[in-house]
Amino acid sequence: MAKITFITTNDENITVEGDSGSVMELAVQNNIAGIDGDCGGVCSCATCHVHVDPEFVSQTGEASEIEKDMLELDDNANEFSRLCCQLDVSDELDGVILRVAQ
Amino acid sequence: MKKSEFPDPFEQARVEKGYGEMNDQDDPVTMLLRLKDVRKTAHNWKTFQSGATPGRIVVPSEVNIRDTRQIPFEVDPPMHGDYRKILEPWFKRPLEAEYQAQLKQQINEIVDEMLKLDSVEVVEEFSLRLQSRALTLLLNIPYEEAEVWIGWGTHVFRSEGVALDGDKANILYDYIDKQIDRAIEKPGDDLYSVLLASEVNGKKLTKEEVKGVMILTFAGGRDTVINAVTNSIAYFAEHPESLARLKAEPEITGKAVEELIRYFAPLTHMGRVVTEDTQVCEHAKKADSRVSLCWASANRDAGVFDKPNEVVLDRKINPHVSFGFSHHNCLGATHARQIMNILLKTLAEKVSSIDILECEENIEDLDQFQRKVGYDSLNVKFN
Ligand code: FES
Numbered sequence: 289m290a291k292i293t294f295i296t297t298n299d300e301n302i303t304v305e306g307d308s309g310s311v312m313e314l315a316v317q318n319n320i321a322g323i324d325g326d327c328g329g330v331c332s333c334a335t336c337h338v339h340v341d342p343e344f345v346s347q348t349g350e351a352s353e354i355e356k357d358m359l360e361l362d363d364n365a366n367e368f369s370r371l372c373c374q375l376d377v378s379d380e381l382d383g384v385i386l387r388v389a390q
Numbered sequence: 391m392k393k394s395e396f397p398d399p400f401e402q403a404r405v406e407k408g409y410g411e412m413n414d415q416d417d418p419v420t421m422l423l424r425l426k427d428v429r430k431t432a433h434n435w436k437t438f439q440s441g442a443t444p445g446r447i448v449v450p451s452e453v454n455i456r457d458t459r460q461i462p463f464e465v466d467p468p469m470h471g472d473y474r475k476i477l478e479p480w481f482k483r484p485l486e487a488e489y490q491a492q493l494k495q496q497i498n499e500i501v502d503e504m505l506k507l508d509s510v511e512v513v514e515e516f517s518l519r520l521q522s523r524a525l526t527l528l529l530n531i532p533y534e535e536a537e538v539w540i541g542w543g544t545h546v547f548r549s550e551g552v553a554l555d556g557d558k559a560n561i562l563y564d565y566i567d568k569q570i571d572r573a574i575e576k577p578g579d580d581l582y583s584v585l586l587a588s589e590v591n592g593k594k595l596t597k598e599e600v601k602g603v604m605i606l607t608f609a610g611g612r613d614t615v616i617n618a619v620t621n622s623i624a625y626f627a628e629h630p631e632s633l634a635r636l637k638a639e640p641e642i643t644g645k646a647v648e649e650l651i652r653y654f655a656p657l658t659h660m661g662r663v664v665t666e667d668t669q670v671c672e673h674a675k676k677a678d679s680r681v682s683l684c685w686a687s688a689n690r691d692a693g694v695f696d697k698p699n700e701v702v703l704d705r706k707i708n709p710h711v712s713f714g715f716s717h718h719n720c721l722g723a724t725h726a727r728q729i730m731n732i733l734l735k736t737l738a739e740k741v742s743s744i745d746i747l748e749c750e751e752n753i754e755d756l757d758q759f760q761r762k763v764g765y766d767s768l769n770v771k772f773n
Contacts, residue, residue: 324482326723328644330708333719354694354707357426361433361716 290382294320294338297388311381312336312373322388329373334358339368341385348375348384364390393746394624396654398699399759400687408671410684412757414450419661419680421756422670423687425694425711431662431670432683433716438662440718441466447661449682455559461602463610467717469590474721476588477603480581481528481721484728489527493728496523496533497736504772505740509747512768517619518544520729521612528607528725529581538565539608544616566604570597581607611722614656617752617764618730621654624768625701626737627744632703636738642704643738647730652710653701655686658754658761660714685711686761745771 293303294315306314315323315336327333331354340348348370351359355374359365372386391397403410404423412419422428431438444459445452459465462473483489500520504510522536529535542561573582574597585600595603626633636643659682664675675681689710690698713720720726747769754761 324485326727327648327708328727330645330648330706332648332709332711333713333723352707354709357429357694358709361429 290377290379290384292377292381293383293385294323295385295387296321297390306377309377310373311338311375311377311386312371314377315372320388322390323372325373327373331355331358331371331374334362334371336371336373337362337364337389338370338372338386339366339389340370341387342368344384347380362389392628393749394621394628396621396762398687398690399756399761400684401690403758404687404691407673409673410756410758412449412682412759414680415454417446417451417453417680419449419682420670420673420675421659421682421684421687421759423684424671425688425691425709427671428683428685428688428711429715431681432711432714432718435466435470435717437665437668438681439466439665440464440470440662442663446663446680449659449661449680451661452559456563456605458563458598458605459602460606460609461599462721463606463718464602470717472590473603476590477721480584482724483530484528484724490728490732492527493524494732494736496520496527497729497732498740501736501740501772507772509769509771512620512623512770513544513616513765514767516623517616520619520733521615524615524725524729525608525611528611528722531580544613562605562608563601566601566608570600570604607722610720611726613764615726615729617656618651618654618726619733620765620768621656622650622730622733623737623744623770624746624749624765625650626741627746627770629701630743632701633738633741633743635703636734639704640735640738643731643734645704645706645708646734647727648708648710649701649703649705651712651726651730652689652695652705652708654764655689655710655712656763657712658686658756658763659684660718683711683715685714686763741772743773745773747771 289305289307291303291305295301304318310329312325312329316325324335326335351370355371359369400423408424410421422431440447443453444464445456462470519540522539526533526536569582573586577583585595585603588595661680661682664677664679666677668675692698713723749768750766751762752764752766754763
């Protein structure tokens with residue numbers, strides 16, 4: 289079980305729990321505002337963009353080339369950006385804080 | 391070659407030069423063929439604008455057959471974003487359970503009907519009807535209205551043999567004018583009425599603006615959805631193992647939808663007008679000339695996609711651009727994805743196999759390239 293906290297663009301704090309699937313799926317199941325997951329998680333829509341709280345970057349790891357290419361052209365992207373459909377929910381992510389991008 | 395195969399005519403030009411050339415009514419187009427270039431150019435709206443003369447970013451150009459600006463499609467940021475903001479909640483309605491239940495019922499019904507027939511011409515009898523009926527949900531208007539649009543046939547925007555037909559386009563424009571007047575007289579909870587009541591930057595949308603959104607809604611989702619649906623039927627006819635797999639593993643349906651849409655790229659390309667002298671692929675482009683973002687070619691870029699010319703039903707990383715990219719990505723994508731998702735599930739549930747009896751391919755003539763985009767007709771038997 290991993291507890292993951294989302295901070296929405298309205299500064300709402302929502303902590304949810306999961307043990308499988310992607311972080312995007314977990315967010316959509318819990319109606320986290322701003323995470324739409326339009327493409328179902330195949331890295332094609334960028335509607336699952338989050339900023340990883342800097343403290344937790346080592347837990348989430350680095351984006352793949354393809355993911356980076358998608359983010360590169362997103363005006364709201366920065367070094368902490370991830371497409372959370374590319375993050376698998378696992379114990380390793382326990383405690384992570386993710387800020388939903390604009 | 392299998393009948394359901396969609397070859398990639400762009401490969402050589404994409405690898406060697408990165409672009410192709412097409413003349414279009416004496417307003418030539420440089421087609422960008424690589425995924426990275428397509429994305430960068432789509433993102434750079436200042437140099438590659440959408441807000442040019444109405445109809446000019448479409449290829450073939452519609453400058454001679456239309457004056458109404460399609461909204462938000464032919465508007466650049468920041469105004470573009472202001473329109474998008476009011477439209478997006480409406481166009482995300484396909485995510486609601488009630489919408490999906492109704493769409494499912496429509497698709498169930500039409501598949502059941504097809505199963506009873508000995509031969510079905512998929513384009514007219516199946517895809518056009520399915521698309522038209524589903525559009526009543528997106529517009530939130532009575533189901534019966536679909537009959538009017540079905541009556542127009544598949545070629546309201548493009549008649550057979552003629553890429554652009556002004557008279558036919560007028561059928562649609564007149565129809566939309568009438569519907570707007572009706573909604574002014576008797577507002578309801580349909581898209582026309584909602585638009586008429588909407589404000590952008592503190593100003594009510596004008597009739598012309600409402601018309602611009604409605605033309606886009608009708609035109610953008612017609613050929614594209616019809617092609618996606620028809621091509622999928624052809625694919626499953628020749629790939630019964632894929633149909634069986636979807637039945638056994640319905641959880642991959644979402645990935646299968648994205649993959650089919652990548653492979654088919656129902657819209658080949660979309661243009662932009664260059665606003666300043668610049669370069670694309672080390673090739674000089676003058677201000678006021680045109681480029682196009684070739685989604686169909688970008689989707690086969692071997693630098694990004696493994697086995698680009700194969701349908702890998704559960705492709706896990708699939709950054710395709712069939713719905714466009716960046717600011718102007720497809721407003722109707724949520725609706726289109728729902729249609730495809732429910733269609734695939736319904737076919738997997740109800741259909742054991744499909745036989746292709748006869749087909750005629752629809753080949754787009756892009757000067758340097760000839761691209762199969764769908765079928766003019768496809769006769770099948772659903773089993
Ligand atoms: S859900 Fe589409 S890119 Fe993550």
